[in-house]
Amino acid sequence: MDPIIAATHADPYPYYAQLRAEGGLVFHQGLNLWVASSATAVAAVLAHPDCHVRPVGEPVPRTIVEGLAGEVFGRLMRMNEGERQRCPRSAIEPGLALIDPVEIQALVSARLITPDAEGLSKAMFYGPVCVVATLLGFSPAQTRVVNQLTADFVACLSPLSTPLQLDRTHKAAEQLRGYFFELLDDPDVRSPLLNGIKQRFASSDNEMLIANLIGLCSQTYEATAGLIGNALVALIRDPLLLRDVDSFLAEVQRLDPSVQNTRRFVVAPCVIDGINLNPGDTLLVLLASANRDPQLNDDPDTFLLDRPNRRSFTFGAGRHQCPGQTLALSIASATLRQILAIKPDFGCLTWHYRPSLNGRIPMFVEAKNT
Template identity: 35%
Template structure:
């Protein structure tokens, strides 16, 4: 039996032996500690993610009680990732279509602009500034695509950093209050952008509004909320994916050497790291109505904890699942969810993370006392941010007495 509480695994230094144990257990079992049903095997996780019998929120609490009635709670209630039916289907269709229609040359230009801007403000040779650079990249790119100016990006990132605390069950009352204030600021800022978006019919926001009108999706507060959601969903997940890829290269000098010889393989590596050390380690679903599922008697409202990180390493889904394989030909993963609630921004996230890592790996100078060190981040170590579902490295610099 695993001695590590399941919700402590995302921030544990090495959670994967415990995840292996969870995969080896029955298809679904009840965990007294979390009061949730646990599912870890890939095919069962995928089945639940694809079934309308399992909801993203319980019917009795569409908004988490700690933020119900607040501005953050109101925004939360409009997010397509937290809704079912037409609210989810139409909104996802609008976002997916608009993201698929992005001009890639324009996108790459925006990414390059943001990387240059961040690199003027942060020295990525210093651990604390590397953390800020990584965490701000994806949010800044998407905010810039939406039309925010470079001078506004830092404030947008600060608001998003505060707003995402409303998703965490371990946030303090003070953090939840700050999340609500930031929700108001973000909604107001996007409202200002949308009111002027028509002046550029080729802009992402103009195309988004046009698509919403064609589809028949509410383009008022729901559209505003889901623009905020696009930023918040990319925030920690993209930063975690970038950080975990840097750590994978630290652990495998041969892989780092191979990648340095061909940086075009970065997207392949990022997808494999998303499987092997997922930035999103688990997600929840709630039972819609009473029924049997693989011998378990489920009741309406029951919570099911899906261990995505365990499923990704299920040997039944991927050959040599415990190994990180750069040239894996047939990858099966659920890090970006699956089925009805699969992330519409997966391709965008991989493109942003790839560009960010390309910059880091070609720009970093050796900061350790050993200048012959092959890997430019060898002077760093890391811990993981406290989180019940995200694997989010926080880099730190070794002090001389630790070397």
């Protein structure tokens, strides 16, 4: 086990506890990076101005730097600091918190979900992006295309992607760019979300805006799928946990988050949790471990539906905290309600975790009869 393999391990949480016991911020020789596992260390790293989201010498991964996916990646607010992060965030974030959960429920309910493994997979991966695309003003036919293109585009965000996947991601970026250009130029679009974003976007750089609208879809794709999937895993293991959907999801995202870790790169000498760090150092930030730190939450390994003062790093913290937390939870809540309404036979399902260096996304399959 190591802190990266842990993300897709059947049960990484005892290992995380072991890491916390060894020190909140320690150097891992095998991975050649610092590992932040305690709540104190994770909070300090996420808040520190000299801990950036990309290494100075590689703002765009070498594997995609020559293609259009690299151009989009380089403009994403989540991959930038300073004004290139603040400007698109200030345009996009306010509108996401104002979306009516009733509207989200209606959009989710309009999609057919079947109770088998394939149907649950589609609900996890297809539904959330289709909701966001619809809220942005795309037609039903366009949302289906945008969803598939987003599925191809997210490959550029993973170091595990094959050359063939990366080739497809450049093509997907080009097509998504075209769809969003047309959307922004269409005077007949009646989207309060998109119109608000356009009004708040304090720049004439349409490419920056389009990249971050693509980013909104790509962040929705995997993180929300993992949230829904991990909620289903919790229900399969103990159906009695569910009494209130929203409280249930709030505890699932803390106890078994879809984003297990993130990275930061030191750009200037600094001290974090008593450790001297130097420019060029890499930090692996174990969000999932911090969520279960007893210093952050009492009785952290127990699923408590009515947990008082629940605290979590699942959606990040500080300047790079996920702006779509409320939206993601609303989509997951609506989707889970819809799945429960069709009464799937959870006993017929098994799962494995999608290959990833940081995500925890269960992939459901029909259990074989023995």
